């Protein structure tokens with residue numbers, strides 16, 4: 001289990017740049033990287049310097065900044081890409097090549113043996129040029145690759161003895177938690193190196209799959225802010241943090257500046273012009289909203305009754321909706337107290353019934369609720 005010894009590789013500046021409405025300027029990238037760094041993610045992955053001249057300059061600019069997080073760049077398995085990446089001054093290179101039959105046929109056209117040869121050439125070259133650089137080898141579309149062929153590729157790279165980390169990618173978001181568990185265990189039998197997992201969210205399993213990957217022995221998880229990336233993206237940073245926090249709040253409070261999460265989401269949401277989804281873990285506007293009387297009664301006594309996550313740890317606040325037909329008299333009593341009204345139980349119960357009846361006919365604001373309460377005093 002790596003649940004206490006994992007590292008987050010935030011890829012908002014690589015996978016996230018592949019999101020439809022992401023167009024980050026140099027200043028944007030620096031602001032996002034520094035903000036991620038302040039949160040405390042262990043790694044920041046940026047777009048390949050070969051993507052465009054600006055990408056190259058930005059990669060260098062970020063490498064020159066004094067970040068605590070390690071800076072990684074992401075390249076194809078090409079010697080030319082490797083040469084450019086080596087010149088940028090990054091701390092590590094994340095190299096990837098497709099291994100599924102589909103990608104071999106329609107993307108790069110190479111056989112498994114050719115993939116192994118190319119990987120040996122490119123990885124060998126990088127290691128020769130930069131003995132201290134952190135090097136990762138990953139396969140694209142790992143979950144639709146033939147398992148024996150895939151393990152043959154990983155095994156051959158393991159034999160080279162020059163990468164610190166292997167990656168596996170669910171490029172189309174097709175895997176289930178059990179399949180991820182099996183795949184991590186298969187890879188663990190081939191290598192003792194670190195294992196990184198990258199999961200797309202096409203079927204909504206990205207957070208669960210990433211957590212299972214850690215349970216099965218993976219060490220590094222790729223995330224982006226709001227999960228942005230190709231199509232509907234990958235494991236979201238807040239989602240992974242929520243999942244990990246639910247199991248080990250102290251560990252997460254120690255490892256990251258959790259108060260930064262909300263700011264980071266506002267920042268990226270602004271930059272990509274997309275609102276943070278209402279149901280996003282921790283940072284979505286509904287994350288700490290309580291409504292039904294049964295819930296609010298208990299939450300008012302002890303919030304942990306209906307909250308697995310303490311909003312205060314994330315500088316978020318809870319809210320209790322009381323102006324609706326599902327409301328309860330405990331919540332109404334709490335509001336009366338806030339207003340400084342001294343009502344007995346009978347009055348409170350009567351007010352609650354009046355509020356419910358009114359809510360059946362119209363949507364209520366807090367002022368409407370207050371009006372009913374104030375009237376019941378007279």
Ligand code: HCA
Pocket residue numbers: 015018074094095096138139140141167168169170171172198200230
């Ligand atoms: C992509 C590549 C990738 C790479 C993941 C990795 C994927 O298709 O854009 O480097 O492990 O999802 O396969 O993001």
Ligand code: CU
Pocket residue numbers: 015169171198200229230234
């Ligand atoms: Cu991806």
